[in-house]
Amino acid sequence: MPFLAADVGGTYARVALVRTSQDEGHEIEVLAYRKFACADFRGLAELLQTFVDVDARTPVRHCVIACAGQVIGNEVLHDNSAWPIHLSQLRQALALDDIGVLNDFEALGYALDYHADSSARLLCGPDTRVDGPALVIGPGTGLGAAVRLPCTAGDHVLTTEAGQMDFAPNSIREREVLAHLAPNGGYVAYEHIVSGPGLLTLYSALCTLRGETPKLSTPEAVTDAAVTCSDAQAVEAVEIFCASLGNFAGSLAMTFMTLGGVYLAGGFLYSLFALLERSAFKERFLHGRSARAFLSRVPVWVTEHGRKGVLGAAKWYLRRGLSGDAKSSHFSAAGLTR
Known part of the structure; x- marks a missing residue:
């Protein structure tokens, strides 16, 4: 099942619709990708909904977000955020079953490939x-x-x-x-x-x-x-x-x-x-x-940063079994503790 992977910084947000490929390596397949300027949107929900409507063009029930800062309770706290991020409001606005959250540089760490980074x-x-x-x-x-x-x-x-x-x-x-x-x-x-x-x-x-x-x-x-x-x-x-x-x-x-x-x-x-x-x-x-x-x-x-953040976030999300057939209606505990 395809899911959203977003890498949200203070200036730009990179969003992708991804799924696990069908080959033996089970690599992450990017179905759609777009880079947004955060200042063009009133909040993260509006930004993600624009991507779903214009680029993904398919219902999405699962999402993982890599973002700067720390998750305290229901909110992502960071001095450089373009806008407040409240996870319960985001899940409700996008009708998501599940949101996983991790640090943006944690996602980059999972995307590191010592032997295949041509950039x-x-x-x-x-x-x-x-x-x-x-x-x-x-x-x-x-x-x-x-x-x-x-x-x-x-x-x-x-x-x-x-x-x-x-x-x-x-x-x-x-x-x-x-x-x-x-x-x-x-x-x-x-x-x-x-x-x-x-x-x-x-x-x-x-x-x-x-x-x-x-x-x-x-x-x-x-x-x-x-x-x-x-x-x-x-x-x-x-x-x-x-x-x-x-x-x-x-x-x-x-x-x-x-x-x-x-x-x-x-x-x-x-x-x-x-x-x-x-x-x-x-x-x-x-x-x-x-x-x-x-x-x-x-x-x-x-x-280069490129798509590494969204790919690392997707890899982290899949490793925790939070996509696909996951039916959880609450935030990932792993995401909340970073």
Whole structure:
């Protein structure tokens, strides 16, 4: 039975109608797929109903949603959500029998394929793919991260809120930026620096520190100006962004000993690949002293987001037996606990 798989971020939602293929491998077959801008809809129910009416064009009774944030009771809570997500209202509006919910980077973790990701580009480290814990990181509207652990019974993915860790400045300039963002001290999360909005925050802070008025108003404009070297503050903002991403990724790689590699996911980073290569990312990723010996063995790949989120969500959903003949009328317990 076909079911909906949705990957809902703060800016975009990717939705697919999927089912298990009939071949021996039981791969996931995508029957329809579409990417939506969240700002074009009043809520998730309207967005999903549009997909069902226009693209799926068939009744759907089961759905799995990969989204940023945490499920508390009946609600998905996240600072970067485009709108509130209330699961009981969503199920009622779409006449669904069942909704499964998981973290968006948990879904990306289940979609990782070490040997078949043709979009992956090696950023640093050895050009090898080995079994072992693997890390997926993605700066977008926020900063997500998850860890995939290989298991004999099937890979398991650990979700994290690593993007909420305290930003750790590594240079005098970064300390100046941090002091500007928190002049009275206090907590500044990594995602306030290493994300699309974080890049714009960096740019604005650097302009203020130089006594200049910011000329650019979007992360894309900052990126474009850095590529063309047409704005000195944009160039420096991207340099700090890339270096801080390296520090963040290296710290998590040490925490989870991710010999299986680090995957930087998302179209945002994919478009920055050339700038990442020239940046201090590698040096900051490698850290220093004894950690360097381990981290130099960890490959770092940059991969496109694409359909990975919906495919990973569908894989997670099918593994838990929640689609097909499932008759449950309540939310998946696994989904509620992430």
